[in-house]
Amino acid sequence: MAASPPLALRLAGMRTARFRLLCAAALCFAVGIADPGLHIERTVGTYQMVFDITQSMNTQDMGSADARVSRLEFARTLAAGTLDRLPCGTHVGVSVFVERKTQPLLMPVEVCAHRAALQDSISHIDWRMAWAADSHLYYGTYSALNDIRTLAPGAALVFFTDGHQAPALHTGRTPAWDGTPGDIPGVLIGLGGSTPEPVPKLGEKGRIDGYWTAEDTAGFASAGAPTLSVADMERMGGDLRNAPQRAAGSDADHLSRRRDDVLDDLARLTGLGTATARSPEQIAALLRALPGGRLTATRFSLRVPLTLAGLCALLTSLAPRPTRQSARQRPRIPFHFRSS
Amino acid sequence: MWSIDHPEALWALALAVLPLFWHGQRTLAHGWLPGVPPDPASRALALMLRVTGALTVAAAVCALAGVHRQGSAIERVGTGAHIVITLDRSASMSDGFAGRSAQQGDEPKGRAAARLLEDFVAERPRDLFGMVSFSTAPVHGLTLTGDQDAVRAAVRASAAPGVGLTNIAAGLTMALEQFRDKPLTGSRVVLLVSDGAAQIDARAQNQIRRLFAENRSALYWIFLRTAGGRGPSDPPDPEKGFDPAPEYFLNEYFRDLGVSYRLYEADTPDALARAIADVSRLQNQPLRYFETPPRDELAGFCLAIALAGSLLLLLARSLEVSAWSR
Numbered sequence: 175m176a177a178s179p180p181l182a183l184r185l186a187g188m189r190t191a192r193f194r195l196l197c198a199a200a201l202c203f204a205v206g207i208a209d210p211g212l213h214i215e216r217t218v219g220t221y222q223m224v225f226d227i228t229q230s231m232n233t234q235d236m237g238s239a240d241a242r243v244s245r246l247e248f249a250r251t252l253a254a255g256t257l258d259r260l261p262c263g264t265h266v267g268v269s270v271f272v273e274r275k276t277q278p279l280l281m282p283v284e285v286c287a288h289r290a291a292l293q294d295s296i297s298h299i300d301w302r303m304a305w306a307a308d309s310h311l312y313y314g315t316y317s318a319l320n321d322i323r324t325l326a327p328g329a330a331l332v333f334f335t336d337g338h339q340a341p342a343l344h345t346g347r348t349p350a351w352d353g354t355p356g357d358i359p360g361v362l363i364g365l366g367g368s369t370p371e372p373v374p375k376l377g378e379k380g381r382i383d384g385y386w387t388a389e390d391t392a393g394f395a396s397a398g399a400p401t402l403s404v405a406d407m408e409r410m411g412g413d414l415r416n417a418p419q420r421a422a423g424s425d426a427d428h429l430s431r432r433r434d435d436v437l438d439d440l441a442r443l444t445g446l447g448t449a450t451a452r453s454p455e456q457i458a459a460l461l462r463a464l465p466g467g468r469l470t471a472t473r474f475s476l477r478v479p480l481t482l483a484g485l486c487a488l489l490t491s492l493a494p495r496p497t498r499q500s501a502r503q504r505p506r507i508p509f510h511f512r513s514s
Numbered sequence: 515m516w517s518i519d520h521p522e523a524l525w526a527l528a529l530a531v532l533p534l535f536w537h538g539q540r541t542l543a544h545g546w547l548p549g550v551p552p553d554p555a556s557r558a559l560a561l562m563l564r565v566t567g568a569l570t571v572a573a574a575v576c577a578l579a580g581v582h583r584q585g586s587a588i589e590r591v592g593t594g595a596h597i598v599i600t601l602d603r604s605a606s607m608s609d610g611f612a613g614r615s616a617q618q619g620d621e622p623k624g625r626a627a628a629r630l631l632e633d634f635v636a637e638r639p640r641d642l643f644g645m646v647s648f649s650t651a652p653v654h655g656l657t658l659t660g661d662q663d664a665v666r667a668a669v670r671a672s673a674a675p676g677v678g679l680t681n682i683a684a685g686l687t688m689a690l691e692q693f694r695d696k697p698l699t700g701s702r703v704v705l706l707v708s709d710g711a712a713q714i715d716a717r718a719q720n721q722i723r724r725l726f727a728e729n730r731s732a733l734y735w736i737f738l739r740t741a742g743g744r745g746p747s748d749p750p751d752p753e754k755g756f757d758p759a760p761e762y763f764l765n766e767y768f769r770d771l772g773v774s775y776r777l778y779e780a781d782t783p784d785a786l787a788r789a790i791a792d793v794s795r796l797q798n799q800p801l802r803y804f805e806t807p808p809r810d811e812l813a814g815f816c817l818a819i820a821l822a823g824s825l826l827l828l829l830a831r832s833l834e835v836s837a838w839s840r
Binding site: 190192193196197199200203204206207209267269270273275276277278279280281282283284287288290291292294295298300302303304305306321324325477478481482484485488489491492493494 | 526529532533536537538540567570571574575577578603647649650651652653654655656657659661663664667668670671672673674675677678679813814817818820821824825827828831832
């Protein structure tokens with residue numbers, strides 16, 4: 175072997191790019207062992223997810239054309255997917271809506287630590303939980319907002335619904351809300367297709383036993399029919415007293431579609447937003463855009479970026495030079511061969 | 515037991531092959547290689563440096579993948595139970611208690627029950643809790659879980675005003691189904707909290723009897739009496755003509771179930787608190803449960819290997835010659 179080169183030459187070797195890259199790699203690994211982190215403050219929200227479990231939500235008109243799923247099933251999948259796309263620290267609760275009221279099943283819990291419990295609760299939401307069959311959506315929305323006001327102040331509302339109101343409302347008989355619009359932020363997520371579809375009647379085991387017909391729905395009177403005196407009825411002629419007490423335009427009420435008009439009207443009254451359900455990404459983005467929320471500090475570990483940087487530096491320091499360049503750049507070092 | 519957080523990152527282990535071909539060393543041209551005598555020591559050193567490079571890359575990739583050691587769950591024996599809270603959420607739960615001093619504006623029964631049950635859950639960190647509520651239909655709350663915060667959130671949710679009727683049979687059936695196919699590692703309890711009763715038809719009676727026997731579960735019934743209402747211990751009064759007294763007959767049916775059964779009648783929130791404390795005391799039987807030890811992060815260890823490897827390579831680089839010396 176050759177004798178040890180003079181110190182000056184060795185120091186020259188240390189000034190090469192390869193040597194510096196290797197130094198950088200070692201430094202990255204050394205700092206990575208200490209696992210430094212950044213504290214990032216971000217806003218996380220609290221959301222109460224309310225699921226409409228009335229029978230129109232069993233209508234199978236969601237998903238791809240060859241694999242139709244019910245609106246409720248679609249909503250469940252959507253909600254579960256949304257959980258994965260919300261930052262840790264976000265709190266989510268679960269409620270169901272039937273008749274005029276919402277029933278909270280779970281008050282908001284943190285999404286990352288309690289992912290399993292939230293999944294358990296959401297996946298068990300079922301139309302069989304219903305205690306009645308009516309769907310007074312206006313009252314339901316007010317009830318959801320009221321739940322938030324009394325039980326979970328600071329939360330925002332996420333209401334998965336098709337907007338189907340049954341029995342239909344008479345014109346001018348829309349229930350009024352006594353709250354301030356926009357007081358509680360939230361969004362109504364519209365489900366269902368744009369063409370009217372039959373609503374299935376499901377049996378105990380969840381099989382389709384039949385479909386709602388116009389005669390079935392005609393059997394349920396709408397609340398708040400206009401009150402007429404006997405004299406008025408006589409003046410108007412016909413057999414008004416025995417005429418069906420149905421709201422105008424509700425003849426095709428046995429068919430169901432996404433009622434954007436109802437959702438928009440509700441949004442106007444309550445200051446909530448509306449959206450048509452598409453993807454978990456869309457829902458998560460909608461939720462994060464809602465006002466409110468709390469600041470939480472999240473620690474972002476720098477270990478992974480440091481390790482990646484170290485790995486890249488190490489591999490680059492080992493990589494051979496591109497051959498074309500090396501032919502041009504290689505210094506011609508004169509040497510004297512000496513046989514030892 | 516070894517575990518990995520991001521197994522997909524292990525594909526990058528393929529990169530560890532690169533240093534076997536790429537040595538990254540300074541090369542010097544030589545006029546006539548056959549003239550150089552074989553040098554096994556140099557060859558061994560060259561191979562070692564390449565292997566060091568490969569190991570360094572592999573260690574860094576392992577650190578990226580989040581390699582850690584997860585001890586297996588250790589079985590411990592403590593005291594506690596598997597409790598399914600079966601809560602009545604019918605409309606009447608929004609009414610006040612029956613106690614003598616009851617008046618308007620008192621805490622509704624539903625809210626008092628939710629508050630006291632939440633404390634009950636908080637005091638029993640080792641128990642597994644399930645949650646079922648019922649009104650006209652049974653409602654699944656939570657499957658038996660050790661997630662205390664979630665159970666308390668589910669109990670708190672029941673403080674909302676109730677709806678509908680009291681369908682006790684459906685609630686009990688759903689509660690008992692919670693135990694199905696679960697290992698029997700502790701005493702099982704169905705904690706029924708209701709303010710009324712309903713007649714259970716013969717078929718449901720048989721089914722519930724069978725489920726109790728199959729699942730070997732005890733039953734505690736905390737009855738919250740409504741002002742002016744009847745209780746389970748009031749037998750029907752023949753003087754009053756037809757009197758279904760469903761509470762009385764349900765109590766008789768429960769006593770006849772052949773399982774460990776207790777009835778608590780609570781007229782006031784204090785009586786409810788005493789009943790819950792009594793259940794808490796009774797249910798301290800041996801319970802087998804699993805505790806998962808905290809995991810050992812090995813990423814730091816992997817990075818230390820990577821650091822050692824890169825320092826060795828640095829040492830080799832600093833010893834390189836830049837020219838053949840005389």
